[in-house]
Amino acid sequence: MAKIPSALVQPWPSAGSIGADRRGLLASGEGIYVTDGHGRKLIDGPAGMWCVNVGHRNAELAKVMQEQALELSYNSPWYTTSSPADALADVLADRAPGDLNHVFFTTGGSSAVETALRIMQFANNVRGRPEKKLMVSRQGGYHGSTYLSASLNGRPRDQDWMDSATHLVRKLSSPDPFRRPEGMSIEAFEDGLVAEFAALIEKERAERIGAFVAEPIQASGGVIVPPPGYLKRMRALCAENDILFIADEVVTAFGRLGSVFASRDVFGIEPDMITFAKGVTSGYFPLGGVMVSARLFEELRRSNHPDAMFAHGLTYSSHPVGCAVALKNLELLEGGILDHVNALSGHFQTSLKSLEDLALVGEVRGLGLMACIECVADRVSNNPLTLDLEVGKRIDAHCQDLGLLVRPLINMCVMSPPLTITIEQVDTMVDILRRGISRTMDDLVRGGLWKG
Template sequence: MKDSKLSAAEVIAGWNAPDQVAAAQAHLLSPFESMEKLGQTPDRPLLTRGEGVWLYDEAGRQLLDGPAGMWCTQVGYARPEIAEAIAAQAMTISYSSPWYFLNGPSAALAARIAAVTPGDLNHVFFTTGGSSAVDSALRFMQFYNNVLGRAGKKTILARIDGYHGSSHLTAAVSGRAGNRPNFDLEMETISFLSAPNMFTRPEGMDEAAFCDHLIAELEERIETLGADSIGCFIAEPVLASGGILVPPQGYHQRTLEICRRHDILYISDEVVTGFGRLGHWFASEEVYGITPDIITFAKGVTSGYVPLGGFAISDAVLARIAGEKSKQSFYSNGYTYSGQPVACAAGLASMDIIEGDGLLEHVRDIAPYFQAQLATLADLPLVGDVRGAGLLGCVEIVADRAKGVSTDLDAKLTLRIDRLCYDKGLIVRPIRSMCVMSPALVITREQIDLMVRILRESITEVGIAARAEGLLP
């Protein structure tokens, strides 16, 4: 393989699939790679093309893309408008250094995003993706408090089952324990609060009481640590990789009010929920009634066509450390590809499609149907919970409720369900014991019906097989 020198044109035209797999086997280190299987035939199927909500693998199998890539292909695959915008910008100016120059696409996209953010979040900082967006927002919190002379106000309040990225800092504030083994993370300035998981709340506790319980925990934590030591609270409106956890009603407003009272920055991590996933450009204000200090975004900003991320920040926060109050400081955090013009052109084209095709209105119209159809799976014996918001849905597999949730058996059965769904033409995202869906915003009712039918068939067949094997009562 050392002498393999295929051109881009040859690869795009259809490089031999077995040779692609062999090249990956020999040279590619993928995310979440199994070291035990390194160098063996990859478990991951080889995808060859996409169109709309559909993907196609090397065997020619048509697959409904249930997770929209990684929560990101908002407008679907093979949209010529985005491809043409990328090509045109690349032939105009493909790169400009953000340290020394401005470029038109980044200025235009910043203005476009500022026009749809809540409240006074009118300044936008661009990064390369979700991890760098959250990392930059957290570093801004550190910078902000240093400029204000509050060097000790740096603790980050995060939540169990939250996910915020794969950089050193964002991995540390992610509350999913499965991301931590064999990595060294600096955890001293991070304090985790309970996950707002309605499914696993204490038995007999209703939604309102559960919300009170979570709020009391937050207030107690601030009292214990001291507000003068806490820099920010970071929260996804819906905990995505944690299993589509939708907090109890009123939770977001109450946590924001507490943060305001104690001068703690509120960072709303909308890397997943931003750009239409819940039927609005951002979910913070329109869905959950809050105007945070910072909103992070990525994924859907370009519909996954090229990498881009960033954060929007409020004028009120910036005013405290800008102008005469700046102490001649510089927010020197940045990236070679901050405001990359080709990526920003893709973002503008994606926003054009979302607006022109009325996709926000479409999501608000179709999301109740999506949630209702998923809810029909709740009658299956293996299904412990069905939950979601907008075009985010989760079916949690629970083999034996007496043993609690997310056992090793649940995870194994969920993986079987995932593989059977794939064979039947549906991609789902298995997160331990959870089948997660977040389809492209362009999905139709007929495609939702297909998704739910395949899920029902696959869960049912896995349950029958598991009982025959003596794994279930």
């Protein structure tokens, strides 16, 4: 791919290349496709970063963006509001589960999770419980790049060289059935996960734990779909112990699983807060937010500290252009795209599952229009990192040559294409993946890196 100027510092650089990192240039996009700097047309397998839900070059979203910028390009959320922000808040409150009928808008997923955690801290301070601040997350999870949100992250190596609020965070095991002990049933695995949380609550004491934060599906952790009853049981433990359940739906909301919010519709839970971003504008404008329980705010209003200030905000909270785009985006989703996702998801998952007949593929898993093809080249030592990286790099290169952009998470190929993808395009995507993985297998055998 063509290269960008090194003056641009991009996310997740290594110390050895920071300030000199050159990454591939994308020149344009249309529908489910992007075109790179060499003019190659590629299926956008990851939909940007799980976010281009209605596809690239959507004229309706572009028109709304222009019209709102000409009508009102900005307003200070400290002193005023805008019609799009007001309208979007009402629309989201109507669609959120349970009593989550308040929303605080942010600029993206990291700031949404950060805001949810600060709400938890503020609420406990106001209610006279300053010790109730511990945050529980899980290994394999990803929640953002701001200080508190990044402290929750449980992906390997993310925090090796970065400071975080480790004293405030406790981590549970990833609910990854593929990595459960050999011979253990899914039911026993689920029981063990729930028992682990119960034991943590007993050890740390419920009066010290403020929140449990969980992605319904661990996205960047490899599209980890938990055991069937896991989330409901974890939600029940939170309710029993007065621990806020924060569902991080930055990826799973706005159509990725066929619903506006997946917590209730897909997993049958009603959290205390839901964080969202990405698909809310299909990536056309930076916007995120936190849906908050009415009960939580009512408790604050009844407290003995009515003058306590929630000293938190963002210059671009409730941005009128972003909110206008989100309203139109939601109209498009509910105008047929959500139905399309629900009709297509079975074929999407079944087609990708067929790749398990390749010797390099350990498991294909997913839900809705998100999936992960986990490649396992060394089943004895559980994939050494150097070999993992080589596998992902080669699959990505081969697939790009064949017409598919892959987002390799080391040894895992994550597929979350625009929700407008057709059955025929899904079949093309799977065919390219099959050929790309097969070519990688041949490379590894020739190079003596894998016996096959």
